[in-house]
Amino acid sequence: MNNIKNKILVLSGKGGVGKTTIAVNLALSLAISGKKTGILDVDIHGPNVPKMLGLDAAKIQSVGDLVLPVEHQSSLKVMSFGFMINEKDPVIWRGPMKHNLIKQFIENVDWGELDYLVIDFPPGTGDEQISAAQLLEKITCAVIVSTPQKVAILDSVKAIGFCRKMGIPLCGMIENMSGGMFGQGTIMKIAVENGIPYLGSLAMDGRISESGDSGEPFVSGKSGVSDSFNEMVKKIAFSCKDDRK
Structure with a gap:
């Protein structure tokens, strides 16, 4: 991974808050802007990145000891456990097996040069998160995703603590599924209280979930949603050394 300029973690304290949706659209937005970009899916129990990019039928290939990432039509490079298993099969693995798979993803994938x-990241703050963070090394920054629900907020605070204990800089928080039954504005409050940049919010919008199910991420189209998200992407990119002038 010596040829990768910036490594950006997208994580959440709990599942179901739209973390993968944010990760996929962040990576695709960077790729569309002309940056050499890859996305690594280390969510072993929920490897949904291939489906969200319309790549669920793709297969990985290898050259010698190296595995080649699948390439999206946008030139985004993609690696996920989802390419290796049947999507209906549960992953019933103990910690050491998951650690070894994450280690292979980090050490044996030929990403080439990436910006x-x-x-x-998998949701939570347990064993596989620790393994991945330690194996990745020199992480540029992390983006924490949360909904405004009270239970999600409690877990997002744990995610903040995880990053700080692991020495991972925080480039910001995103409030997903904002408004309606979940309320709004609470993630901005948590960000301010913890001295973390608030990147913005995405409203509860059926078109966002539909875009992921169809394999056509919302950021690839022109809409108010994609415009506001691209502004968040600019803030994240500015936090990285590659785009800080």
Whole structure:
């Protein structure tokens, strides 16, 4: 991974808050802007990145000891456990097996030269998160995704603590599924209280989930949603050394 300029973690304290949606659209937005970008899906129990990019039928190939990432039509390079298993099969693995798989993803994938590698982290703050963070080394920054629900907020605070204990800089927080039944504005409050940049919010919008299900991420189209998200991407990119002038 010596040829990767910036490694950006996308993580959440709990599942179901739209972390993978944010990771996929962040990576695709960077790729569309002309940056050499990859996305690494280390969410072993929920490897949904291939489906969200319309790559669920793709297969990985290898050259010698190296594995080649699948390439999206946008030139985004993609690696996920989802390419290796049947999507209906559960992954019933103990910690050491997951650690070894993450280690292979980090050490044996031929990414080439990248401006950005976006890493879709598993939710929570347990064993596989520690393994991935330690194996990745020199992480540029992390983006924490949360909904405004109270239970999600409690876990997002744990994610902040995880990053700080692991020495991972925080480039910001995103409030997903904002408004309606979940309320709004609470993630901005948490960000301010913890001295973390607030990147913005995405409203509860059926078109966002539909875009992921169809394999056509919302950022690839022109809409108010994609415009506001691209502004968040600019803030994240500015936090990285590659785009800080």
